[in-house]
Amino acid sequence: MDKDLENIKTTLDVVCGKWKAVVLYKLTSGTLRFGEIKKQIPLIKHQTLIKQLKELEEDGLINRKSYPEVPPKVEYSLTDYGRDLEYLLTHLVEWGNEHNRLSYRAEKELEET
Amino acid sequence: MDKDLENIKTTLDVVCGKWKAVVLYKLTSGTLRFGEIKKQIPLIKHQTLIKQLKELEEDGLINRKSYPEVPPKVEYSLTDYGRDLEYLLTHLVEWGNEHNRLSYRAEKELEET
DNA sequence: CGGTATCCAATTGGATACTG
DNA sequence: CAGTATCCAATTGGATACCG
Numbered sequence A, B: 001m002d003k004d005l006e007n008i009k010t011t012l013d014v015v016c017g018k019w020k021a022v023v024l025y026k027l028t029s030g031t032l033r034f035g036e037i038k039k040q041i042p043l044i045k046h047q048t049l050i051k052q053l054k055e056l057e058e059d060g061l062i063n064r065k066s067y068p069e070v071p072p073k074v075e076y077s078l079t080d081y082g083r084d085l086e087y088l089l090t091h092l093v094e095w096g097n098e099h100n101r102l103s104y105r106a107e108k109e110l111e112e113t
Numbered sequence C: 001c002g003g004t005a006t007c008c009a010a011t012t013g014g015a016t017a018c019t020g
Numbered sequence D: 001c002a003g004t005a006t007c008c009a010a011t012t013g014g015a016t017a018c019c020g
Helices: A003-015 A020-027 A034-038 A048-058 A086-098 A106-112 B003-013 B020-029 B035-038 B045-059 B086-097 B104-111
Strands: A063-066 A073-078 B061-068 B071-077
Touching: A003 A020, A003 B020, A003 B086, A020 A034, A020 A048, A020 A073, A020 A086, A020 B003, A034 A048, A034 A073, A048 A063, A063 B086, A086 B003, A086 B086, B003 B020, B020 B035, B020 B045, B020 B086, B035 B045, B035 B071, B045 B061
Parallel strands: none
Antiparallel strands: A063 A073, B061 B071
16 A cells, blocks of 8 residues: 555645745735746746746646736636645745755755856 | 745755655655665666665765675664654645645656556 | 666756747 | 747756676
8 A cells, every 4th residue: 555655746746846836835825927926936937937837737736817918917826726735835934944054965056156 | 035935945955856755754664774665665766766865865864874794784764854854744645645636747647658 | 785887868947039 | 928939958867787
């Protein structure tokens, strides 16, 4: 019976993109427009954000509401399914906070820049 | 003040390897030898496991104790630092369980095999 | 048995250019 | 403003072979 293993992989598959968890976390505070998300995550690249949003939508974690205006306006929000991640997301933040030095590998990565 | 963003990334960096969270989860039950971990995660490849264990060790999440015997015997266990992840890991399992259909993308991936 | 050392294939993040 | 469509560079998982 290794359902646990499968369950972990299911969750990781959904949360582990370079910025996915961060995007989801931002959306826990409420609906955001594309540009707003981008502004709140300065380091993310335009194209990257689009890709990750699309995957999150395909995975059923977020809603995408597009207004037929010019200029376009698109809003993203969590689905119920995605909202169930809220608790997990706060724990991601907390663990990172309690161990707030970066990981050894992340440090190494930064030293190179 | 976007410490949250940084914290999430810190945590993800440590947990997001194809099998890292699973390995950590297995180790929450106690110390395991290399071969035992491999047996408990049948799909993982020898070389992949070695790489991920090394990274987890570098990140300070697990201890590696090698016995100078022939044949070799190596045991892995969680550090205190890694043990703090336990709570998070159980939540990964729970979310996956409550949403136990695979993600849409994961399903697609499976259909191809 | 558990490990190193190489090399390779696949994935993924991101750069660039163009659209309504 | 938000989105396609390409293409590319970097990373990562894994295959293979050999070692103490």
